[in-house]
Amino acid sequence: MNLTDLPRHAAFRLEARAWIRRHAPWDELARIRRMRFAGQPFETEHRWLEVARQWQAAKFEAGWACLVWPVAYGGRGLSATENVIFQEEEGPFAELFGPFMIGQGFVAPTLMAYASEAHKRRFLPPLASGASIWCQLFSEPGAGSDLAGVRLRATPCEGGWRLNGQKVWTSGAHHSSHGIVLTRSDPDAPKHRGLTMFFVDMKSPGITVRPIRQLSGISHFNEVFFDDVFVPDDQRLGEVGGGWQVALTTLSNERMTLGASTPVGFDELFELARKPGADGAAPIDERGVRERIAEWYAKVTGLRYGVYRILATLERGERPGPEVAVGKLVGARTTQDIAAFGLDLLGARGRAAAGDDEVSQFHEMFCFGAIHRIEGGTDEVLRNILAERALGLPPEPRADKGPFRDIPMAPNA
Structure with a gap:
């Protein structure tokens, strides 16, 4: 493990540093911070998103966006080390990555693994440039840490599927153009096997986004309701009933980014x-x-x-x-x-x-x-992961092995 830059990495760092110093929105970031500290959260969030889009577009046009992505999808095909070097040199401007973290860090690897080539070429470059923002529709009122317990229903129909149910704590849904959604497609299968993943247009008829006001005054999280939303079958990611494996791809990249x-x-x-x-x-x-x-x-x-x-x-x-x-x-x-x-x-x-x-x-x-x-x-979930997968401790007893519809649910779940 090298703790200092190799010569090629040192040269890359100098190039990145020079470009950032010439093009970064120094004055705008300072203004956003002054607004935030002055207690203007709504104006701050609007301006933050606007400046973030501008900064992402500038990076994309100059070849500094999504460095590890393949060139065909808007990246440069570089290594993770070079990507981290650029993030280090961004310094305070890395906070402008916030609106795109889910789409670029969690969703894009899932699309690369499971979407059709046509969809990858259509959706990934706008995601890299900041022209589109994606969200991750996973958690529900009765399924948060126990993600495999989702209940939002996907029912097959002519040409696709109808989605009905609710998601909650969906970050950035109120300014997202698209999202990936984990659904329950077979309630008679065990809970990890009856899931199917799709991507959806957030402007589809039947989708309602309700921001959740936070203590700070901003609304970063949202409730999202699906009322008979039609999704074409070609927007399915992975096999029918194979949604858990697709979700694991998303979760592994989420934990990689956050960890x-x-x-x-x-x-x-x-x-x-x-x-x-x-x-x-x-x-x-x-x-x-x-x-x-x-x-x-x-x-x-x-x-x-x-x-x-x-x-x-x-x-x-x-x-x-x-x-x-x-x-x-x-x-x-x-x-x-x-x-x-x-x-x-x-x-x-x-x-x-x-x-x-x-x-x-x-x-x-x-x-x-x-x-x-x-x-x-959560902290508790991560401790369980470390206990079972790193330390080899026995897993907790489980009572959810049968068909999903037979699993006892909390009254309000």
């Missing part, structure tokens, strides 16, 4: 701890503060090297293992812990609902950490 990242907030906390207070003393002068900072520095550094390990595995043409689950499990919790400690150091300022830039950034980090601990597999 191959490091916690945020350490640098901000370190700077805060060095600032003298009214009495002239800085928090970092206290031994307990130094010990906490040292602990988080060790975790952040270890997780960064974990990302390098993942890259080395990908470079060998192999799939990473438990380190992906570890990365997300530890990273999400560490982000939230760092933010909480930062708010503690701010004292009364940190307990305000709204404040200056310094207060707001730690509030945002804390909320992000809470979301990150749920998305892509």
Whole structure:
């Protein structure tokens, strides 16, 4: 495992850095952050999406978008290492990747694996350029961590299927053009075998998107209702009844994207701890503060090297293992812990609902950490994965092996 750039990677880094410095929307990003800290979430979200589309389009036109994708689909066919180098050089502009993370990071690999060649050539380049945004319609009111328990029905009809049911917590559905949807196509089969995956046009008749207002004031998540929505059979991904295998492709890439990242907030906390207070003393002068900072520095550094390990595995043409689950499990919790400690150091300022830039950034980090601990597999799910697949511990007893329709459901499921 190389922890420094090889000569070709060093040259690539310099090229990427030079292009980013010339073309990145520095002023626009600063304006968005000022709006957010000033308590203008709706205007911020609208402008954030607009600037994100512009930045993605600029990268696409210059050949810096979706670097690992095949050239035919809008990428450059480069390695994961070069992709990470570009993300590192993007720095703060990596947050503009947010609207496209699901489509490019989770959905696109699923389309590449299961969609027809015609569909890949039609839908992937607009996804790479930012012209289209895709969402992932998985979770339901009664099926979140237990994804195989989805109940949204897919009933065959002439020329395709009719979809009826509900999804919830669908990120970005309110500004998505398309989405992939996991459905229950055979209630008489065991729950993992009676599933079928499709992709849908989010403007199809019968689809209703209802944003969910969050504590921060924005609406990132949504409820999505399907009322007799027609989907042509050529929009099916994989075999009928084979939706679970397709979903695993999506989930593995979701966990890869979320797990191959490091916690945020350490640098901000370190700077805060060095600032003298009214009495002239800085928090970092206290031994307990130094010990906490040292602990988080060790975790952040270890997780960064974990990302390098993942890259080395990908470079060998192999799939990473438990380190992906570890990365997300530890990273999400560490982000939230760092933010909480930062708010503690701010004292009364940190307990305000709204404040200056310094207060707001730690509030945002804390909320992000809470979301990150749920998305892509909760802490509990990841611990089970590590226990069973990494440590070889016996799985929990299960009572859901028979036909899906015979599995007891909660009253409101």
